[in-house]
Amino acid sequence: MLKNKDRYIVAVVGATGAVGNEMVSILEERRFPVEQLRLFASERSEGKTMDFHGKEVPVEILTEKVFKGIDIALFSAGGDRSKEYAPAAVKSGCIVIDNSSAWRMDPEVPLVVPEVNPYDIKKHKGIIANPNCSTIQMVVALNPIHKAAKIKRVVVTTFQSVSGTGKNAIDELLNQTSDILNFKEVKPNVYPHQIAFSCLPHIDSFMEDGYTKEEIKMVNETKKILGDSSIKVTATTVRVPVFRSHSESVNIETDKKLSSNEVRALLSGASGVIVYDAPDKNLYPMPIDAVGKDEVYVGRIREDNSVKNGINIWIVSDNLRKGAALNAVQIAEKLIETA
Ligand SMILES: NC(=O)c1ccc[n+]([C@@H]2O[C@H](COP(=O)([O-])OP(=O)(O)OC[C@H]3O[C@@H](n4cnc5c(N)ncnc54)[C@H](OP(=O)(O)O)[C@@H]3O)[C@@H](O)[C@H]2O)c1
Numbered sequence: 001m002l003k004n005k006d007r008y009i010v011a012v013v014g015a016t017g018a019v020g021n022e023m024v025s026i027l028e029e030r031r032f033p034v035e036q037l038r039l040f041a042s043e044r045s046e047g048k049t050m051d052f053h054g055k056e057v058p059v060e061i062l063t064e065k066v067f068k069g070i071d072i073a074l075f076s077a078g079g080d081r082s083k084e085y086a087p088a089a090v091k092s093g094c095i096v097i098d099n100s101s102a103w104r105m106d107p108e109v110p111l112v113v114p115e116v117n118p119y120d121i122k123k124h125k126g127i128i129a130n131p132n133c134s135t136i137q138m139v140v141a142l143n144p145i146h147k148a149a150k151i152k153r154v155v156v157t158t159f160q161s162v163s164g165t166g167k168n169a170i171d172e173l174l175n176q177t178s179d180i181l182n183f184k185e186v187k188p189n190v191y192p193h194q195i196a197f198s199c200l201p202h203i204d205s206f207m208e209d210g211y212t213k214e215e216i217k218m219v220n221e222t223k224k225i226l227g228d229s230s231i232k233v234t235a236t237t238v239r240v241p242v243f244r245s246h247s248e249s250v251n252i253e254t255d256k257k258l259s260s261n262e263v264r265a266l267l268s269g270a271s272g273v274i275v276y277d278a279p280d281k282n283l284y285p286m287p288i289d290a291v292g293k294d295e296v297y298v299g300r301i302r303e304d305n306s307v308k309n310g311i312n313i314w315i316v317s318d319n320l321r322k323g324a325a326l327n328a329v330q331i332a333e334k335l336i337e338t339a
Helices: 018-029 079-091 118-123 133-149 167-181 213-226 260-268 321-337
Strands: 008-013 034-041 049-052 055-061 072-075 095-098 127-129 151-160 232-239 246-254 273-275 296-303 310-317
Touching: 008 018, 018 034, 018 049, 018 321, 034 049, 072 079, 072 321, 079 095, 095 321, 118 321, 133 151, 133 213, 133 246, 133 260, 133 273, 133 296, 133 310, 133 321, 151 213, 213 232, 260 273, 260 296, 260 310, 310 321
Parallel strands: 008 034, 008 072, 034 055, 072 095, 095 127, 151 232, 273 296
Antiparallel strands: 049 055, 151 246, 246 310, 296 310
16 A cells, blocks of 8 residues: 655656656646656667656666665556566555556456546556557547446547657657658558558457457457446557557447537546547547647547447547546546545
C-alpha cells in the first residue's frame, strides 16, 4: 500500500521511449508531487539524461535491484520487461502502473481508466494496468452511453497512428515518406509492408481465428473496464500513415433507444470528452486536432437506421497522452488521493 506523503519517489521505466518521454513531460506539466524522479531504460541509453523541471536527470540501466525506495513506477518498456521486472518492483514495496499488455487480463490486476472505473484502483495488489490505447479512448466515450442505455454490441474499426508502435515506427514513417518523395527505394523494417501512403489492416500478431491480438485486446479489455462481460465487441484494427492520435469508427447497439441528440447531450456532459460535431460547418475530430490534448474527441454522432437501437460515432484521441502516459499519471494521481 502507498504511504501518505507530501512528495513521492517516482520512476519511469522505458523513459526514453515514445510513451516514457510523454510520461516525464506530463508529470512535470501536472505538477505531480515528485520528490525524486528516477529514469530507466536499456543499456542503449546509458549516459543519456532527460530534462525534468529544468534539471538533467540521468537515465539508469534497468535491473531488478533498482526499485528499493521507489514509491510509484510507471512502466512503459514493453511486455517482456513488465513481466520480468514488475514483480521485483512490487516486492521492493513499489506500486507499478503498467502500460504493457502483460498484466491487463490478470484477474488480480485492476485495469483502469479513471473516468470510467476509478473505484477499481483500490483492489490492486501492487500492480495496476493501463489499458490498450485504442480501448482507453473508446471506453471513455462508451461509458456514459452504457450507463444510460446498456450497450449490447459494439463494432469498431480503428485508424491507428504509427506512434502507437513506438519511436522506431515514427522514424520509419518519416524516412519512408521522405524516401518516396525523393524517388528512393523503400524498405519496410518495423512493419511487414510499406506504411507511408498506405494502410495495414494488421496490428500485433495474427491468431488462429484470423483476428489480431490488438483486436482481441479491444474485445476483452472493454468488457473488463466496463465491468460487463455481456457486451459483444468485434474489432478491426488498422495502422494508418498518421504520426500521432488514433481515430475510431464505432457502431453501438443499445438495449434502450437513444436519439443522436440524447447521445450528444450524454457525451457533452461526460468527463474527459469533448463533442466536436457540427457537420454543417465541416467540424468533426481529426487526428491533428487531438495531438497534445488530454481529451477524447467525439463527432459524426448519428443514428444507425439499419438496426433498432443503433448509434454511429467517430472517436479521436492522442494515443501517447490519454491512450498511454496521461491515463497512467491520472491513475497515479487517484492513487495518491486515497493514500
Ligand atoms: N505508443 C503507444 O501509443 C502506446 C500506448 C499504450 C501502451 N503502449 C505500451 O508502452 C510500452 C512502450 O511503448 P513505446 O511506444 O513507448 O515504445 P518505444 O518508443 O519503442 O520505447 C521503448 C522503451 O522501452 C525501453 N526498453 C526496451 N528494451 C528494454 C530493456 N531490455 N531494458 C530496459 N528498457 C528497455 C527503451 O529503452 P531504450 O531507448 O534504451 O531502447 C524505451 O525507453 C509498450 O509496452 C507498449 O505496448 C504504447
